[in-house]
Amino acid sequence: MDADKELIDRCLQQDPSAQEELYRRYAARMYGICLRFAGNALEAQDILQEGFIKVFMQLKQFRYQGSFEGWLRKIFINTAITLAKRELKFGRREDITPHLQAGSEEFEGLSRLSQQELLRLIQQLPAGYRTVFNLFVIEGYSHREIGNMLKISENTSKSQLFGAKRSLKATLTREGNGNGREQS
Numbered sequence: 001m002d003a004d005k006e007l008i009d010r011c012l013q014q015d016p017s018a019q020e021e022l023y024r025r026y027a028a029r030m031y032g033i034c035l036r037f038a039g040n041a042l043e044a045q046d047i048l049q050e051g052f053i054k055v056f057m058q059l060k061q062f063r064y065q066g067s068f069e070g071w072l073r074k075i076f077i078n079t080a081i082t083l084a085k086r087e088l089k090f091g092r093r094e095d096i097t098p099h100l101q102a103g104s105e106e107f108e109g110l111s112r113l114s115q116q117e118l119l120r121l122i123q124q125l126p127a128g129y130r131t132v133f134n135l136f137v138i139e140g141y142s143h144r145e146i147g148n149m150l151k152i153s154e155n156t157s158k159s160q161l162f163g164a165k166r167s168l169k170a171t172l173t174r175e176g177n178g179n180g181r182e183q184s
Contacts, residue, residue: 037080129164
């Protein structure tokens with residue numbers, strides 16, 4: 001934390017070399033978060049850029065309580081959510097509420113995928129599915145928390161997660177049958 005504190009202090013003094021160092025130190029890890037929420041690498045780069053702009057604008061609000069990386073993660077997740085909301089507003093929405101009653105099917109196929117394969121599948125999901133899947137499965141937020149973040153109901157969050165899992169399972173089955181791999 002001492003190294004981060006010194007770097008943060010230098011950034012607050014508008015030291016360009018410190019800002020560049022902060023970017024280099026955290027860009028790869030934050031880009032990983034961006035990729036999970038984005039539909040492609042270009043979107044991920046947009047989230048990364050916008051996220052770092054917010055970091056530098058809000059840096060004076062960091063109170064040295066908890067980890068700096070955790071604070072950064074929150075900014076990048078919120079930036080990704082903001083961009084996903086924009087995409088949802090102007091993009092296509094699929095209503096899967098009727099399927100909510102069917103329950104959530106768990107599947108083991110995801111555990112056999114490499115990180116790159118899983119990322120590719122997640123990026124193919126529609127924005128709503130992708131956002132809820134990431135927040136629930138990977139970031140560990142509850143449906144209530146997701147609902148508050150995205151300004152949707154808990155049931156909508158649950159239905160989006162169900163749709164994401166259903167879509168991932170269908171893709172796994174389709175790709176598994178297409179290349180000889182067995183999926184469950």
